[in-house]
Amino acid sequence: MLSSTLLYLAEASFCLAVFALAYRLLLARLTYFAGNRAYLLGALAASVVIPLLAFPGLADFLAGSVSESPAGRPLVFQLNWKPSPTAPAVAATGVGPDLAALLMHGLLGLYVLGALYKLVAATRNLRDLAQLAKRHPSTDLGAFAIVHLPEPSLPAFSFGRHVFLSPQHEALSAEERQLLLLHEGVHVRQKHTADLLLVEALGVLFWFNGLVPYFRQQLKTVHEYLADEAVARAQGSPRTYGELLIKLAAQQPPFALAHAFSNKQIFLRIKMLTQPTSSPMQKLRFLLVLPVFGFAWAATACTGSPATEVAATPAATTSTNAPAATATRIGRITWQGNTYLSTAELNEALGLKTGDAYDSATVVQRLNFDPKGRDITSRYMDHGFLFFSAVPTATPQPDGTTDLAFAISEGRKAKLRNITVSGNKKTSSTALLAPLPLRSGDDFSRANLMKSQTILAQQGKVNPAKIAINPKPVMSPNTPTDFVDIELVVEEK
Incomplete structure (x- = not known):
């Protein structure tokens, strides 16, 4: 039962990887959002269900034979949620089986502890939201x-x-x-x-x-x-x-x-708002989802088929029962579309190199969500690139590594144009603007906008809870850059 549980988790993880890669390559950039939502939900459900299904005749068919039921008719599919076949008996003095069992129980215990921790965190999150509403x-x-x-x-x-x-x-x-x-x-x-x-x-x-x-x-x-x-x-x-x-x-x-x-992801959303609708022919990409699901089903069936496990030799069993390998190390890292930052500068900002452990969440954080502002998006948006976006693609390789490719869309730079203050009656606009890092003609900087809000709150002249900064993009295709008007809305004490 322990080995079956671990095998199921490995097969489900393999399905998640296949479906995530297919989404990134085929559907992520389409504007058929309802279809994309249906695919993502279907992929999650399929990753849970597919490993529970076996295709007993498939592996033998690939080897030249087809498994049959006791009645002599080919089997179509059956549930494969059962213990693995019992291993051959080993002398009581051997330590191999005991160590293997200890490792299995240790892995299962670690899994249960992690699941309980996540369950407690999720329950607490739901409770906090419910209490906030009450x-x-x-x-x-x-x-x-x-x-x-x-x-x-x-x-x-x-x-x-x-x-x-x-x-x-x-x-x-x-x-x-x-x-x-x-x-x-x-x-x-x-x-x-x-x-x-x-x-x-x-x-x-x-x-x-x-x-x-x-x-x-x-x-x-x-x-x-x-x-x-x-x-x-x-x-x-x-x-x-x-x-x-x-x-x-x-x-x-x-x-x-x-x-x-x-x-x-605000600027990516704005870009998607103005992006032309995907052509009707691109809907045909959703038909490619069917072979992707079929591949995931076939791969997990070949791995977990009970008929194959019983008939295989020990060497073949090791090969057949091993879960599909997942990439654990980063291979090549490539960048396309970058002109403002060099490839060396982007690699330095990413903070990852060939041979490092691959984790998709870490890649996304280094790209967009570093809380200290050292992510790549901040490197661009703090230096004028208002509509910057970067799309990562992870490609598993036969040697067990994962190649990372980043498609950069820098967009045009935007400079500050008019900087105004409204809502002030006692304090002049000049006095409020003087200490702020906002100057007409400077490059747009998201960091400077947030810093300006902090400085205004610390001046003691306006209500800190009533400060609003409104950037207003001004497209100017006939000039080298676009422009942004900044309106500061305040309420004096």
């Missing part, structure tokens, strides 16, 4: 309920049928507030929270697998694309909505299970 006043709008939070620094986010807003969002204009609620309403109506709960459950079962966070991130991204698409379609023009996304870009979600209105 502790604060709410307004039921029928389709969803708005929970009014007192902390102004919290972002707008949704969970289940609850949309959480802070005083900052209550102060938005009527049009901006309508766009925000329309966006969050799509999350509620399409039940996006249920998708995240499914991934959270699989995160407990496969806590050791770095691909589960990848699927979670891709699902959340597709959810945001679906909501953005619905708002843009209702609004007619994405300009005002895009400006609202940038306005709230500095705020980050407090819970992994929540859908934040604005997140760190």
Whole structure:
């Protein structure tokens, strides 16, 4: 039973890797977001179910024979959730079987401890969200309920049928507030929270697998694309909505299970809003999903077929029963499309090299989410590249390594143009702007915007909870760069 459990986990992890790679290569860049959501959910479900199914005749068929049932008819499929065949008896004085059993129990114990830890963390996360909704006043709008939070620094986010807003969002204009609620309403109506709960459950079962966070991130991204698409379609023009996304870009979600209105993929979302719709012919890519699922089924069946295990010799059994190898080390690292930073500078910023352990979550963090601002996205967005994006591709190699390829889209630089202050009556705009690291003609810098907000709050002249920074991109195709107007909205004490 122990070996079957470990074999199942290995086969399910192999399926996750196959489906993640297929999504990255075939579907990730398409604008058919509903189809992408269906694929991601189907891939997660299939990764759980496929290893439970065996195809007993397949391995023997590849070897030149077909297994048959006792009645003489070929078997189609059967459940393969059963103990592995008993190993040959070994003398009591031998230590091999005892050491193997000890290792098996140790691995299973480690797995159970990790699963319990993830279960406790997920339960705590759900409890905190439920208590947050109960502790604060709410307004039921029928389709969803708005929970009014007192902390102004919290972002707008949704969970289940609850949309959480802070005083900052209550102060938005009527049009901006309508766009925000329309966006969050799509999350509620399409039940996006249920998708995240499914991934959270699989995160407990496969806590050791770095691909589960990848699927979670891709699902959340597709959810945001679906909501953005619905708002843009209702609004007619994405300009005002895009400006609202940038306005709230500095705020980050407090819970992994929540859908934040604005997140760190803000500029990729804006780019997707303005990207032409994928051609109808590209829908044919979804047909390629069928052979991908068939390959995953065939590979796990060849590995776990009971008929093959019984008939194989010891040497063949070792080869057949071994779980599909997964890449554990980084092979080649390549970059395409970069001009501002050299390949050497990008490799230094990534902080990974050939031979290092490969972990998809680490790659994503080094690319986008370093809390200290040392990620590659910050290297660009803090130096004028407002619409920068980078798409990674991981390709397993026969030698057990994984090659990493990064497609860079730097976009045009953006310079600061007009910097204005509104809401100030007693203090001059010059006095408020003087200590800020914002100067007309300078390159756009996300770090400088956040630093300016901190300086304004520390001056003591304005209400720290009532500071808003509104970047307004100004496209200028006939000049070397685009421009950004910055509006600082304050409320004096």
